[in-house]
Amino acid sequence: MRDHSRTSGRTTTMGGRSRRGRRRYARHPMTAARRRAARMLAVSLIVLLGGSLLAPDSVQTWADTQPEGWRRTIATAWSEPVGRLSRSLSLDRPRQMAADALDTSPTPTTLPPAVRPDRTSTPITTADVGVSESPTTTAVNATTTADVGVSESPTTTAVHATTTADVGVSESPTTTTGTSSTTSPPLPSPPTTVAPRTATAGDPLRILAVGDSLMLDLQYGLERVLGRRDDVAITGRGALGFGFTVPHWDWDEDVLTDYALSVAEARPEVIVMMIGANEFEGYVIEGEALPPGTERWREVLAERADEAVAHWLAGGGHVYWWTTPAMRDERFAAVAELNDVWHDTMAAWAPAGSMLDSMEVLGDEAGNYRDEIVEDDGSVVPLRKEHGVHFFEVGADLLAAQLERELVADGWLTPR
Known part of the structure; x- marks a missing residue:
């Protein structure tokens, strides 16, 4: 029940409380929205910081794959100090330990990588080279000092030299190649290769x-x-x-x-x-x-x-x-x-x-x-x-x- 009496010019209820005063203390709707936005921002920053500290490698990869320019600059400015802090406190270790613990698959035995063929080739400058009475092509390839004899018919001799090599001299022209530390362009690949076997249904x-x-x-x-x-x-x-x-x-x-x-x-x-x-x-x-x-x-x-x-x-x-x-x-x-x-x-x-x-x-x-x-x-x-x-x-x-x-x-x- 309302009391319509006037007290000092204010409208009051039976409890004597001012309706105008009650409105004065109500929260503004924009203020509440700003507070909710601030809370969401704070939570997001906490999650970002926590995730960055626990997985610094992922953050670094994210930064490295940003387009060149301001986006990469900002991402790097965040990832690098966070990564240093994480590693200094060993905060990245729990995630790695958990991943190792969950990985129970057996590891198969692997083979060592193959070794690329040595294709360096330069003329020998420390050897005296000659041939027999007929044209001879000589390639030097040895790990110690070597004396290579010659024949009277066309011959091809392959020897790799890492030390001085002396080769017998003859009266006819000679073509000589050898190996040293200087690298020349790699030899071209042949147009085809010879397969060691032909596949079958039983051995595909x-x-x-x-x-x-x-x-x-x-x-x-x-x-x-x-x-x-x-x-x-x-x-x-x-x-x-x-x-x-x-x-x-x-x-x-x-x-x-x-x-x-x-x-x-x-x-x-x-x-x-x-x-x-x-x-x-x-x-x-x-x-x-x-x-x-x-x-x-x-x-x-x-x-x-x-x-x-x-x-x-x-x-x-x-x-x-x-x-x-x-x-x-x-x-x-x-x-x-x-x-x-x-x-x-x-x-x-x-x-x-x-x-x-x-x-x-x-x-x-x-x-x-x-x-x-x-x-x-x-x-x-x-x-x-x-x-x-x-x-x-x-x-x-x-x-x-x-x-x-x-x-x-x-x-x-x-x-x-």
Whole structure:
């Protein structure tokens, strides 16, 4: 019941409390919203700080993969001091210990990496060289001082020299090569290789397919084309988002370890490789930015490609490496330089490595980029996907057929 009497000009209730006064002490709705926002911000900062301290490596990887510019600068300004604090307090150890405790899978026995053939070759400057009465080609290769005799008929002698070598002198011209500490360009890879055996249904050819998302597309083509054969067994290891210059994976602990385990499990005789879709991002590797096309970018790619091949060939075998296909966008303009790295790597590992030209089947008659294929009947078939990087099934099948022709030519498989 309301009392309508006036007291000092104020409207009151029976309890004597002022309605106007009660409104004066009510919370403003905007003030409550600001408080809720402040609480959410505080919780977010606590979660961010806690997560950064517990997983500093993940934060560093996040910073390294930011686009070059202000975003990477801000991310690095956060990740580096937080990482130092986490490691100094050993806050990153519990997460690693938990991961180790949960990983109960047995570790297979792996093989040591293969050793790349020594292909250095320079003329000997500390030896007197001569030949017999007929032309002789002499290559020096010894670990101690060596005296090499000559014959009266054309002869080829191979000896590697690490110390002074004296070779008998003759009256006719001589061609001499030797080995010293100076490195010359690697010898080119032969066009084909001779397979040590031809696969059968009872003992199929073991193929390990490795690479990035390009290989993910391609390995399905390998399964469709080569999987129909009873003399082939394929193990696919293509990885989405992977790259030799992508810091999401630790190179030694993740990538090389995975290669060693894959080889130990699959025991491949042939390793096929396609990679390159993610090598143009300019990511940071071990604190160093790698803009595509730069000299340091090429050096890191070459180093990692060489280490990768050494792990693939730990049990022997042969590597077939596809060139990275040309792509539509201009940001992939350095693809030719990338392929130069792959070519040099395979040349250095010859005769255990061969190159396959992906644009021989994905390109037009001149080997240039194309989005579609025109069939003999005039029908148009899409070849490359939306962004002009990956390829549809028809492209994967063409590449798989290209590999099959190479395997038949090299003696691994019989024609069908």
